[in-house]
Amino acid sequence: MTSASLVSFFPRPSIPEQCSSCTSSNQNRALFPFASRKDSRNSIRTLCSTFQQEPVVVSSDILPFHGSFVKPIQEVEGTKDADELIHGVSTTEPEPKSQLSSRVKKKAQEDGDSLESRFKLRNGREIFEEQAYLVGLERKGDVGQLFSIDESLKELAQLADTAGLKVVGSTYQKLASPNPRTYIGSGKVAEIKSEIHALCIETVIFDDELSAGQLRNLEKSFGGDVRVCDRTALILDIFNQRAATHEASLQVALAQMEYQLPRLTKMWTHLERQAGGQVKGMGEKQIEVDKRILRTQIGVLRKELESVRMHRKQYRSRRFSVPVPVVSLVGYTNAGKSTLLNQLTGAEVLAEDRLFATLDPTTRRVQMKNGNEFLLTDTVGFIQKLPTMLVAAFRATLEEISESSLLVHVVDISHPLAEQQIEAVDKVLSELDVSSIPKLMVWNKVDKVSDPQHIRLEAEKRGDVVCVSALSGDGLDEFCNAVQGKLKDSMVWVEALIPFDRGELLSTVHQVGVVEKTEYTENGTLVQAYVPLRFSRLLTPMRQLCIS
Numbered sequence: 001m002t003s004a005s006l007v008s009f010f011p012r013p014s015i016p017e018q019c020s021s022c023t024s025s026n027q028n029r030a031l032f033p034f035a036s037r038k039d040s041r042n043s044i045r046t047l048c049s050t051f052q053q054e055p056v057v058v059s060s061d062i063l064p065f066h067g068s069f070v071k072p073i074q075e076v077e078g079t080k081d082a083d084e085l086i087h088g089v090s091t092t093e094p095e096p097k098s099q100l101s102s103r104v105k106k107k108a109q110e111d112g113d114s115l116e117s118r119f120k121l122r123n124g125r126e127i128f129e130e131q132a133y134l135v136g137l138e139r140k141g142d143v144g145q146l147f148s149i150d151e152s153l154k155e156l157a158q159l160a161d162t163a164g165l166k167v168v169g170s171t172y173q174k175l176a177s178p179n180p181r182t183y184i185g186s187g188k189v190a191e192i193k194s195e196i197h198a199l200c201i202e203t204v205i206f207d208d209e210l211s212a213g214q215l216r217n218l219e220k221s222f223g224g225d226v227r228v229c230d231r232t233a234l235i236l237d238i239f240n241q242r243a244a245t246h247e248a249s250l251q252v253a254l255a256q257m258e259y260q261l262p263r264l265t266k267m268w269t270h271l272e273r274q275a276g277g278q279v280k281g282m283g284e285k286q287i288e289v290d291k292r293i294l295r296t297q298i299g300v301l302r303k304e305l306e307s308v309r310m311h312r313k314q315y316r317s318r319r320f321s322v323p324v325p326v327v328s329l330v331g332y333t334n335a336g337k338s339t340l341l342n343q344l345t346g347a348e349v350l351a352e353d354r355l356f357a358t359l360d361p362t363t364r365r366v367q368m369k370n371g372n373e374f375l376l377t378d379t380v381g382f383i384q385k386l387p388t389m390l391v392a393a394f395r396a397t398l399e400e401i402s403e404s405s406l407l408v409h410v411v412d413i414s415h416p417l418a419e420q421q422i423e424a425v426d427k428v429l430s431e432l433d434v435s436s437i438p439k440l441m442v443w444n445k446v447d448k449v450s451d452p453q454h455i456r457l458e459a460e461k462r463g464d465v466v467c468v469s470a471l472s473g474d475g476l477d478e479f480c481n482a483v484q485g486k487l488k489d490s491m492v493w494v495e496a497l498i499p500f501d502r503g504e505l506l507s508t509v510h511q512v513g514v515v516e517k518t519e520y521t522e523n524g525t526l527v528q529a530y531v532p533l534r535f536s537r538l539l540t541p542m543r544q545l546c547i548s
């Protein structure tokens with residue numbers, strides 16, 4: 001698809017200048033590298049790969065913050081086991097006509113596969129399933145790493161699968177520190193280069209964030225036919241594919257641009273070389289122009305985000321006028337947060353066995369058997385090495401968390417790395433400055449562990465952990481009771497005499513507080529209860545009445 005056909009599909013926003021950072025044949029596609037046929041305007045990386053055939057001037061109509069998102073229609077296949085993904089073998093299906101290297105084309109012809117078969121539907125978009133190779137680095141003597149190199153690469157394989165790539169192999173190298181030029185050593189670069197040819201690799205994904213120089217040098221070393229990207233770009237791309245609301249799209253676009261800004265450096269040096277040095281300095285100047293344009297666009301995005309946030313704040317403050325306590329679900333991606341929300345509230349939030357199914361917060365009212373209520377908020381999941389610009393961009397969404405009365409940390413206890421995932425979540429939470437909010441830990445997916453009884457005993461020993469199966473609904477009553485118990489800790493004790501003509505206050509006490517005793521007297525109902533601080537203020541005159 002060309003830029004012209006994209007523009008005819010979607011309205012062109014007004015832009016101050018045009019950005020030419022994608023004009024080089026290959027260099028910039030590494031930033032957001034995967035191709036999709038439909039709705040490509042939502043992805044910078046998609047755009048860059050779309051235009052890689054010829055030098056074109058890229059305008060901001062392709063930047064992801066304009067236009068609506070197409071909702072997911074269907075998934076083409078279930079999640080693959082990460083082991084299978086990592087140790088998968090080379091397959092030889094071909095790739096789309098416009099973007100095929102002659103090497104891959106030839107291989108495709110030899111195998112007689114159709115290019116069409118490699119376009120897959122993901123999140124309602126048609127994604128070209130590129131063949132990817134994963135590369136990690138194990139730092140010698142570094143004991144601070146949460147995940148082992150194997151575990152981290154497995155997770156990277158899951159991320160690649162979520163993004164619609166087909167992982168055909170992986171490798172890693174042990175080094176004391178990353179090579180500043182190429183991240184890995186030159187021997188490893190050569191080894192990967194031969195794998196690229198042997199396995200028809202189209203994308204090489206590194207398990208850490210790469211600098212602009214490392215990206216450029218690696219692409220050059222691999223020979224130009226292959227894309228190079230890093231974990232951060234992959235996560236940003238998944239977020240971009242999944243962003244379903246205007247606010248989420250804006251946040252992802254902002255994070256993508258901030259990622260892109262420092263990586264624009266010296267993109268144009270190839271022109272200088274082509275012109276035999278006659279246009280020396282041109283690359284430098286063009287980069288300055290491109291950076292300025294990108295900064296302007298970042299400014300426009302920030303402003304737009306601000307106005308969307310103001311609107312949401314107003315909505316939130318209206319919600320808070322009802323003094324129902326807010327409980328937020330936090331946890332590692334895929335832990336089962338949305339499944340828990342759905343099970344407790346009948347909400348129909350997308351819950352699936354893929355990473356980052358949820359990006360936007362959803363809040364629903366939970367009605368407990370004893371008549372008490374609380375609001376339950378489901379939000380974006382966390383992951384190790386979560387890109388800092390993503391945390392920053394999603395800070396406003398995550399503010400929901402900081403305004404809650406209780407954080408419920410949902411853990412997939414059946415996951416072999418549950419402990420490391422807990423640590424990774426705690427790390428992100430500490431960045432969000434929410435340490436003062438009470439927490440409750442929930443061990444989910446107990447139905448999936450080999451010895452549920454042992455897990456339950458372990459939870460009992462710890463004392464502050466509830467075991468549930470969000471899928472089967474097992475343990476949800478205990479969960480609600482534990483939530484209520486924790487909420488009580490954050491409430492204030494009141495004893496008030498509520499006149500009979502203020503019956504609505506009494507029912508709110510029952511709704512939002514934990515009532516210990518009610519007694520009918522001549523002058524009204526004497527109630528002893530724990531209630532949220534905000535609500536206790538409404539009862540102040542009646543508390544005085546009670547004291548007198």
Ligand SMILES: Nc1nc2c(ncn2[C@@H]2O[C@H](COP(=O)(O)OP(=O)(O)OP(=O)(O)O)[C@@H](O)[C@H]2O)c(=O)[nH]1
Binds near residue numbers: 331338354359446472
């Ligand atoms: N066996 C089992 N599977 C579960 C349970 N809870 C959730 N799952 C499955 O785990 C997968 C992920 O569930 P989600 O609810 O989407 O997880 P999430 O924490 O919202 O994930 P993100 O939105 O990506 O952060 C889905 O396939 C669920 O069906 C459980 O208690 N038992």
Ligand SMILES: [Mg+2]
Binds near residue numbers: 357
């Ligand atoms: Mg979810």
